[in-house]
Amino acid sequence: MSVITIQVDGAKQEVESGADGFAVYKSKTVVAQRVNGALRDLAWPLQDGDSTEAVEISSPDGLNILRHSAAHVLAQAVQNINPEAKLGIGPPITDGFYYDFDVVDPFTPEDLKRLEKEMERIIRAGQRFVRRVTNDGDARTELAKEPYKLELIGLKGTDAVGDGAAEVGAGDLTIYDNNDPQSGETVWRDLCRGPHLPNTRMIGNGFSLMRSAAAYWRGNEKNKQLQRVYGTAWPTKDELRAYLERLEEAAKRDHRRLGAELDLFSFPEEVGSGLAVFHPKGGIIRKTMEDYSRQRHEESGYEFVYSPHVTKSNLFETSGHLDWYSEGMFPPLQLDEEVDENGHVRKKGQDYYLKPMNCPFHILIFKSQGRSYRDLPLRMFEFGTVYRYEKSGVVHGLTRARGFTQDDAHLFVTQEDIEVELRVVLEFVLGLLRDYGLSDFYLELSTKEEGNPKFVGDDAIWQSATATLEKVATESGLTLVPDPGGAAFYGPKISVQARDAIGRTWQMSTIQLDFNLPERFDLEYTASDGTRKRPVMIHRALFGSIERFFGVLTEHYAGIFPPWLAPVQVVGIPVAEEFNEYLGEIVAGLKKQGVRASLDVSDDRFPKKIRNHTKDKVPFMLIAGGEDRDAIAVSFRFRDGTQENAVPVADAVERILAAIRDKTQV
């Protein structure tokens, strides 16, 4: 036997010729190897001079391999139970995997249970995943009964593969056989570029099927819907359990659930899908958010404007919205048409639309008089309520509604001022988001997609606008992620993405440059040299929509709002009725200073009162009995159950006022 020299995890090693990953890695937690930078099965034979690195099951690559292998096992289980099922694709995704099937009947929850059992059987059998190189012709014969796989073979090597990349890649066309370890027989196969776990046993018991849903083949609405089964898979049962607990935790802070529990808002069926009403407690939070936003805008040179909710159609014809986005608008109200007895139109009617955007109104305000360079930058701000006809399947609590209020501003600036104005706006946006308690950001630069007719306007203008945005974004020091094709139809944008308390990211603020609408509306100002020039518009919203931001904050805080936002900031809880008067005076004093404080004089007993207000997530509970009254003190209790006794009243009041004033969390 000859000997070859290879690099194993950076160290030189001599091994027998023909050795593979199994010969090099003995650890059971190594599931694959990276050979000369490419992910390979452990069974991949190593050549002289190769460099190989171990892929641990718990590494990002390892988890993907585990999950992709679990997807194969799922597909095998489906075809074992229903041989007529046609295979779509089955890639790993964040925290799990899915596989798409063309089946006559959609999967039921009972089906999923049965599939899990069958998967367990396959996993216990310890089937080997074996890679086999094939070619177009052979693969087509072998997979003749799999129409979707045949389509993928035809797409091999093209960009159109998209999600199918797990099946066919740039290299050889490969099929993975699942071989029974006893008989050596191939029991199942799938077109796949791999790599895979050495055998199914390594999937262990850390997997679970989560749900089924329909999904369009290759993500295209015009294609047939396949039935998708989602699963999750982890190296160990404990990690699976921890994952399910994380989901449970996220469900607990779902703003739709907290909205009902804390009596913040609701979506009455009588009003319509996606249309919220805010209850008094939610109303206080919302008003506080709005008041603070107004105050900051005022301090930063914005002027406040107002515009109506409906307008004649010509406004949105000029803006271009009716051309491109009429599907997203509520249908028109047809007014003023008069028809005579013969059915002939005597007076032509007029279409009115609910506004899906505020910008055209602000533009009209700009146009209401001749503008000079001295007026610029002109910053118009409005809490503008807009209505968008979201498709019925996409409405989602406050985060995707059909009626919502944008904290919308439009800045009219000279070409020369764009950069400095953008910088100021970005700083303003980030500062304000921080005040509301979000602090972990990155930026996304949404640009135009070449060749897509959705994007209007001159290429050169797009390029310079994009370059300016990129420059400002980069200078902010935050991470900048490209988002090709994500721009608005009228211009590129920066969006601020914020991570919440449990690490989820939300798109918050957007700052969009617009060279298009000023053109369409023929906006002009007189420059210092007397010439007429066209201003540039910057669209920006911080919250995006107040409702959505409200929902995000609710989830970020899990309903435990910081005192300045909490609907009830202080509750006085007397140990017994006798102390109502003593505590009542303290509460009255707080109220006089603008604190949202109340005294619990209900018939409930003392412990019940503590329970009630803790559940309501009131930040400060002031408790008083005989000891406290004698010392002119209170017992200061917090919603996490901690308490400080014998706090002098003046100290307690000062701490409450400070927390509210400084917007700190307690």
Add this chain to the structure above:
RNA sequence: GCCGACUUGGCGCAAUUGGUAGCGCACCGCUCUUGUAAAGCGGGGGUUGUGGGUUCGAGUCCCAUAGUCGGCUCCA
């Protein structure tokens, strides 16, 4: 919009194969109430989302419709 599931007092849930709609919390009343996450007793409240149908009989089966949920597509 597409696929699937779901909808029972304010909220969370029950109701064997179709056979008298129940429970907890909340609410109302009374009694009690000085120390840290649920006092006791009593009471009211639902034509089971809505509209049709099948049946001697429908919360339960069928159709339609509204809404919700999970995905897909979409998100100016």
